[in-house]
Amino acid sequence: MGDKFRQVASKVGPAERDFIALGIATGAILMFVGTGGSVLPMIVRNLRGIGAAPDAMLVNALLLNIALIIFGWRRYRELTQEIAERREAEEAARRLAETDPLTGCLNRRSISPATSRLVESSKLKGQAVAFLMIDLDNFKQVNDLNGHAAGDRILVRMAEQIAMLLPGNALLARLGGDEFACVVPYDAAKPEYIDRFSEKLVDTIPATFDDHGISAQVTVSIGIASTEMIASSASKEFAGGKAQDAEDTVAQALLHKADIAMYQAKKKGKNRFFWFEMPMEKELLLRNEIETGIRQGLLGGEFQPFYEQQIDLETNELVGFEMLARWHSPKLGEVSPEIFIPIAEEIGVITQLSDQLINAALAEAAHWDPRLTLSVNISPVQMRDPWFSQKLLKTLIQHNFPPHRLDLEITESCLHENLGNVRVMITSLKNQGVRISLDDFGTGYSSLSQLRSLPFDRLKIDRSFIQELQNDTANPKLIEAIISLGEGLNLPITAEGIENGRILDTLKQFGQLKGQGYHYGKPESGGDVRRRLQSLGLLKHSGAAADLPILMPADAAEPVSQAG
Ligand code: C2E
Ligand code: CA
Ligand code: CA
Numbered sequence: 001m002g003d004k005f006r007q008v009a010s011k012v013g014p015a016e017r018d019f020i021a022l023g024i025a026t027g028a029i030l031m032f033v034g035t036g037g038s039v040l041p042m043i044v045r046n047l048r049g050i051g052a053a054p055d056a057m058l059v060n061a062l063l064l065n066i067a068l069i070i071f072g073w074r075r076y077r078e079l080t081q082e083i084a085e086r087r088e089a090e091e092a093a094r095r096l097a098e099t100d101p102l103t104g105c106l107n108r109r110s111i112s113p114a115t116s117r118l119v120e121s122s123k124l125k126g127q128a129v130a131f132l133m134i135d136l137d138n139f140k141q142v143n144d145l146n147g148h149a150a151g152d153r154i155l156v157r158m159a160e161q162i163a164m165l166l167p168g169n170a171l172l173a174r175l176g177g178d179e180f181a182c183v184v185p186y187d188a189a190k191p192e193y194i195d196r197f198s199e200k201l202v203d204t205i206p207a208t209f210d211d212h213g214i215s216a217q218v219t220v221s222i223g224i225a226s227t228e229m230i231a232s233s234a235s236k237e238f239a240g241g242k243a244q245d246a247e248d249t250v251a252q253a254l255l256h257k258a259d260i261a262m263y264q265a266k267k268k269g270k271n272r273f274f275w276f277e278m279p280m281e282k283e284l285l286l287r288n289e290i291e292t293g294i295r296q297g298l299l300g301g302e303f304q305p306f307y308e309q310q311i312d313l314e315t316n317e318l319v320g321f322e323m324l325a326r327w328h329s330p331k332l333g334e335v336s337p338e339i340f341i342p343i344a345e346e347i348g349v350i351t352q353l354s355d356q357l358i359n360a361a362l363a364e365a366a367h368w369d370p371r372l373t374l375s376v377n378i379s380p381v382q383m384r385d386p387w388f389s390q391k392l393l394k395t396l397i398q399h400n401f402p403p404h405r406l407d408l409e410i411t412e413s414c415l416h417e418n419l420g421n422v423r424v425m426i427t428s429l430k431n432q433g434v435r436i437s438l439d440d441f442g443t444g445y446s447s448l449s450q451l452r453s454l455p456f457d458r459l460k461i462d463r464s465f466i467q468e469l470q471n472d473t474a475n476p477k478l479i480e481a482i483i484s485l486g487e488g489l490n491l492p493i494t495a496e497g498i499e500n501g502r503i504l505d506t507l508k509q510f511g512q513l514k515g516q517g518y519h520y521g522k523p524e525s526g527g528d529v530r531r532r533l534q535s536l537g538l539l540k541h542s543g544a545a546a547d548l549p550i551l552m553p554a555d556a557a558e559p560v561s562q563a564g
Pocket of ligand 2 (some may be wrong): 322377409
């Protein structure tokens, strides 16, 4: 009977088990009343010596009855307690599964079904629902600078701040890391309501964090999507499908579109909000394609170094080449480095990409006349690596490439990030003989004292200034000023973007410059460079010509060796 009971119990839920135990106890009590009613008086009379003893069977039945009552009652009490405990545990587990332990907000898993429910109930009231994706700006830096404990406190305060501004019927979730989401019902005819709410978030949040002596500048970027944008497409997609699927799709689509709009807010300078618009999605698709393309391209060796000639404008000598990355993606075709370099930086593969290119360029430059230099562009992201200079010097040794033939071009943005580190790095590279040029000079905001405090070897005037010289109305005063600034700092100058003889002639008036640009030809592949150098007698070990200066004819763009 015990096994049987357990079998039955295992098939039934706790509430039903509750009733079975209670039923057994009640049945036993009724039987007790039935049997006990006749047997008990007989027992009492027999004990007092005035009656016959009751039937032994009946006494046993009565005792069994009492045992059953006790057993049933105890079982009932145990079960009730067990059930209460289990309910509590289940409730705690559910709460844990649905909420973010740090902030107590809903979590990523639960926001989707909760959004679906809110969308449904709002629809019945004729309301639209806005999904706001809120992301903290520069939170990683705050975390790195102040530690994770401070970061956590900021997240908690952030959740409190949002919750305070949140309308009563709205949802708040932490999606992970520094990403929050609000789901807010509103009157579809009045989207300004959501604008105002978002404005309030953007305006109030940055002012709030002044915590344990840490005052962190944290702003937010917000992307907004509304059921108004997706109602038609999602219901079309799921015409004939299950209603539940359609609801989940609505929640997913809201999250996806808000995420795209948030990304746009980041891209447009952070600390702002954007509503989702269709073209954003296309842009993101392209970006994702580029991201995947870059990762695959790195594995497939799709990135190639090209080389742009650098000329001494005074002597017309070819003095070296600037290496420029080229990518022909099998899927996307030719992609400009102005597009793929920033993405490679963002997705954290710029070092890998640059290493591939520099290795290939060093292998190529080994064939060149040893007087020719190689310039390479270094991204600010690469300069964050404290081992950058050591790694680079090791690469030079591996290629047996003399450090003085290598010129690193770094932009002013490198200087803003971590001037102290950059100074140490540049100094150690310089001590090994590597040259350092400040690229795109004039476009950044370096102060003169910064420039003076860093041991640069050369300034490269940005091509936007040089190209000014093309216009009839051009005023060369600015270029003159930049050049005399270079002279004042005792730094030689390279002019980039020399597109024609006219620009070249103007520049030549300004004294000793180096220059580069399409006037001398577009950047070329390693093979083309080799052929060019071959014809100039400028390949390594290619004879006496290599010792002669390489002159540019006055009226031709092609550099020629004096011997040729
Ligand atoms: P940058 O360092 O200023 O490179 C010069 C850019 O100007 C190159 O564009 C070059 O093709 C272009 N250029 C040269 N002469 C002329 C001219 O006469 N007229 C005009 N209009 N343009 C000229 P490119 O190759 O598209 O590179 C763009 C930028 O991408 C580079 O600007 C550099 O900042 C970055 N980049 C290229 N390769 C690398 C790389 O390997 N690593 C890193 N970190 N950045 C790179
Ligand atoms: Ca450059
Ligand atoms: Ca440049």
